[in-house]
Amino acid sequence: MLREYLKQEGVFLLSAGIILFFIGLGIARPDLLGAASSVVHAAILDNFSWLYLISVFFFLAFALTLALSRYGTIKLGYDAERPQYGFFGWVAMLFAAGMGIGLLFWGVSEPLVHFLQPPPFINSASSDAASFAMRYSFFHWGIHPWAIYTIVSLSIAYFSFRRGMPALISSCFYPVLGERIYGAAGNLVDVLAVFATVFGTATSLGFGALQIHSGLTHLYGLSSAISVTIGIVLIATALFMASAILGVEKGVQVLSKLNIVLATAFLALILGLGSAPYVLNVFTSTLGGYINNILDLSLQSYPFAGFDWSRDWTVFYWAWWISWSPFVGLFIARISRGRTIREFVLTVLTVPTLFTFVWFAVFGGSALHLELEEGADLAAVAGEDVSLALFAFLEHYPFAGLLSLVALFLLTVFFVTSADSATVVLGSLTSGGSLIVPTYKKVIWGLSLSAVAITLLVTGGLSSLQMMAITAAFPFMLVMIVLCYTLAIGLSQEKVQ
Amino acid sequence: MFEKTLVPVAYGERPEELMKIGKILRSLGANAICLYHVNEPGSFFRGADLSWLTLLSEALEETGLNVEAKTGNGHIASAIADAALLDGFDAIYMKAKRRWHLETMLLGSVSRDLLRLADVPVFVHKVRPRLPGSEAELDRRDLKILYATDLDETSNRLLPYVMEFRGAWCHLLHVRGRMADPLAERARQEAVDGELHAVAEELRPYFERVTFEQRIGDPAGQVLYVSDQIEADVVVLGRKSPAFLFAPMGDTAERIVVGSRASIFLVPQPGRRNAS
Numbered sequence: 001m002l003r004e005y006l007k008q009e010g011v012f013l014l015s016a017g018i019i020l021f022f023i024g025l026g027i028a029r030p031d032l033l034g035a036a037s038s039v040v041h042a043a044i045l046d047n048f049s050w051l052y053l054i055s056v057f058f059f060l061a062f063a064l065t066l067a068l069s070r071y072g073t074i075k076l077g078y079d080a081e082r083p084q085y086g087f088f089g090w091v092a093m094l095f096a097a098g099m100g101i102g103l104l105f106w107g108v109s110e111p112l113v114h115f116l117q118p119p120p121f122i123n124s125a126s127s128d129a130a131s132f133a134m135r136y137s138f139f140h141w142g143i144h145p146w147a148i149y150t151i152v153s154l155s156i157a158y159f160s161f162r163r164g165m166p167a168l169i170s171s172c173f174y175p176v177l178g179e180r181i182y183g184a185a186g187n188l189v190d191v192l193a194v195f196a197t198v199f200g201t202a203t204s205l206g207f208g209a210l211q212i213h214s215g216l217t218h219l220y221g222l223s224s225a226i227s228v229t230i231g232i233v234l235i236a237t238a239l240f241m242a243s244a245i246l247g248v249e250k251g252v253q254v255l256s257k258l259n260i261v262l263a264t265a266f267l268a269l270i271l272g273l274g275s276a277p278y279v280l281n282v283f284t285s286t287l288g289g290y291i292n293n294i295l296d297l298s299l300q301s302y303p304f305a306g307f308d309w310s311r312d313w314t315v316f317y318w319a320w321w322i323s324w325s326p327f328v329g330l331f332i333a334r335i336s337r338g339r340t341i342r343e344f345v346l347t348v349l350t351v352p353t354l355f356t357f358v359w360f361a362v363f364g365g366s367a368l369h370l371e372l373e374e375g376a377d378l379a380a381v382a383g384e385d386v387s388l389a390l391f392a393f394l395e396h397y398p399f400a401g402l403l404s405l406v407a408l409f410l411l412t413v414f415f416v417t418s419a420d421s422a423t424v425v426l427g428s429l430t431s432g433g434s435l436i437v438p439t440y441k442k443v444i445w446g447l448s449l450s451a452v453a454i455t456l457l458v459t460g461g462l463s464s465l466q467m468m469a470i471t472a473a474f475p476f477m478l479v480m481i482v483l484c485y486t487l488a489i490g491l492s493q494e495k496v497q
Numbered sequence: 498m499f500e501k502t503l504v505p506v507a508y509g510e511r512p513e514e515l516m517k518i519g520k521i522l523r524s525l526g527a528n529a530i531c532l533y534h535v536n537e538p539g540s541f542f543r544g545a546d547l548s549w550l551t552l553l554s555e556a557l558e559e560t561g562l563n564v565e566a567k568t569g570n571g572h573i574a575s576a577i578a579d580a581a582l583l584d585g586f587d588a589i590y591m592k593a594k595r596r597w598h599l600e601t602m603l604l605g606s607v608s609r610d611l612l613r614l615a616d617v618p619v620f621v622h623k624v625r626p627r628l629p630g631s632e633a634e635l636d637r638r639d640l641k642i643l644y645a646t647d648l649d650e651t652s653n654r655l656l657p658y659v660m661e662f663r664g665a666w667c668h669l670l671h672v673r674g675r676m677a678d679p680l681a682e683r684a685r686q687e688a689v690d691g692e693l694h695a696v697a698e699e700l701r702p703y704f705e706r707v708t709f710e711q712r713i714g715d716p717a718g719q720v721l722y723v724s725d726q727i728e729a730d731v732v733v734l735g736r737k738s739p740a741f742l743f744a745p746m747g748d749t750a751e752r753i754v755v756g757s758r759a760s761i762f763l764v765p766q767p768g769r770r771n772a773s
Contacts, residue, residue: 164680
């Protein structure tokens with residue numbers, strides 16, 4: 001009986017055990033946890049930052065090759081199946097997956113920080129730095145993150161909808177592991193996916209909590225003590241746990257859709273109230289620079305000057321996207337049943353990317369406009385505290401207080417909806433791919449997410465969050481390389497006309 | 498299969514060794530043997546006295562075989578492959594020689610070149626079956642044959658060769674990749690079992706025992722593993738040109754020939770004419 005339970009719940013027990021150990025270590029010996037994660041993080045960055053760059057470029061090339069090859073016509077489902085959602089509904093949901101705390105957190109601050117602190121071969125706060133800042137913001141949030149999501153979601157969708165296997169990462173390993181996917185080897189793959197999801201989501205939740213805290217401090221002069229940030233995490237946890245446990249998913253879905261509409265309106269408002277022609281010029285020229293330099297950007301780690309810059313930004317982002325990929329990948333897979341591989345890849349790679357470009361052009365471009373043309377000192381604020389940049393930026397617009405409140409509302413809802421969805425995904429990953437997740441698992445994963453976020457915030461704040469995202473993503477990156485291989489095997493067995 | 502066999506020889510070959518080879522070939526059905534020596538263009542021994550070749554022929558004739566000696570010129574492996582094809586030989590016999598890996602890497606190997614270039618079947622004699630003593634002869638009824646088949650159309654061409662070995666035990670092996678899902682895998686497994694069963698039925702009149710199995714994994718590795726497990730005397734396999742991307746890793750047949758302790762009977766792809 002016990003043996004059967006252990007076998008059935010192997011992924012859940014193992015991953016929950018590891019996360020619990022991590023949280024326990026963070027509480028009992030934060031110094032030891034900090035030192036251990038620093039060593040692992042440094043070892044990964046010192047030896048494998050090139051692997052992150054080359055792997056992500058490979059994922060992009062692989063996804064495009066599949067889309068444009070004869071396999072592009074294969075359906076993610078049975079041949080006669082039709083897409084479950086209409087094209088526009090599907091695209092809207094892709095937007096929802098792509099938008100989140102990150103866009104609000106980094107939309108203003110990333111271009112400003114690159115502008116102020118570019119690699120050593122570019123003069124700080126120069127026009128070159130502005131161009132570089134926008135180009136790299138596009139690059140970090142552009143087609144590459146979506147290529148990462150594409151690999152995971154395409155694999156899950158192919159193996160579960162077309163090959164009839166459970167929606168688990170381990171299912172995609174059948175061509176290499178065979179029946180061992182039901183044993184320790186398969187469990188290990190799923191544990192790595194859980195591990196990446198927990199730390200990737202906790203990183204985003206940590207960013208969200210930091211920014212909500214900064215917003216409240218900025219608006220209401222709230223204390224900047226870490227205990228307030230922890231309090232924010234706890235309140236948000238209570239909200240998303242209530243939603244996950246009480247089964248108010250429909251309410252959350254409505255809230256989520258409202259949030260997207262509100263975010264789009266927020267974007268339009270900033271564009272309308274600011275210098276639209278300047279922003280549109282920033283968009284156009286950055287898009288041109290991005291397309292023109294995409295190969296160089298993809299593989300550039302600046303080994304001769306600016307290596308640290310590349311490690312701190314590009315490698316961090318790639319790791320962060322990779323750690324998010326099981327979560328986003330599962331979501332995108334679920335809504336894409338019935339699409340062809342070509343339609344899926346080309347839409348996922350282009351539509352959300354274009355939206356993100358517009359977002360960065362509007363927020364980053366407007367911030368740079370204020371900085372360069374109107375003498376605002378936003379870059380210095382962002383350089384000091386990235387979480388404060390958005391609110392300092394909104395100060396330069398009419399109804400700044402109201403806009404800041406809207407931003408806070410958006411952040412809170414993104415926090416709650418992301419954490420709620422992550423809880424369900426983690427529950428599903430640890431319940432053999434089932435969508436019906438027992439409440440106790442939702443509770444455990446919800447609490448774990450918050451506890452990990454708090455532990456990371458307490459042990460080192462922002463840098464600690466970034467460090468864990470990179471560390472947790474590393475093994476999953478290797479899993480993703482194998483996913484490409486197994487997907488190729490699966491597709492090669494298809495009879496394509 | 499071995500009725501008219503070409504045996505490449507080089508200066509320094511010992512008559513007693515060649516006589517053992519003769520016995521083996523005779524027990525495998527050889528009637529006539531051609532000792533073939535190639536003069537390399539830059540060789541130190543080029544144009545030297547070839548009386549040693551006559552001595553070898555005379556020694557081999559004592560085993561009761563019709564023996565002739567011939568010489569050729571040019572690149573060794575190409576010349577042997579050309580002679581075998583143009584003079585209508587049934588097979589080429591080669592005794593594998595132990596060479597250091599570095600030496601093979603630097604100088605290349607005639608055997609490997611020949612495996613790549615030959616258009617007639619090549620028998621590479623390795624550790625098994627053991628060369629008989631001076632009196633004893635190899636009893637082909639004791640032979641254990643491992644037939645590695647791809648189960649495609651070209652593999653059918655190998656069947657008559659396998660049948661001619663007529664040994665004690667023929668073990669059929671099919672190595673393949675795993676299908677992408679359990680259902681497809683089960684269906685493939687059943688289909689392959691059916692095909693192997695059909696081939697086994699065709700071979701049953703020629704062997705005391707016929708068995709079959711299918712394995713998943715790297716073909717060369719699996720063939721070598723099974724060959725060692727059953728202590729096969731001869732591995733019969735077909736040879737295909739490797740796909741472009743896999744060429745640098747060496748082709749399956751070549752890897753089997755290098756790693757095997759059992760002898761290899763390698764049948765080239767039909768209709769393939771090499772650039773030799």
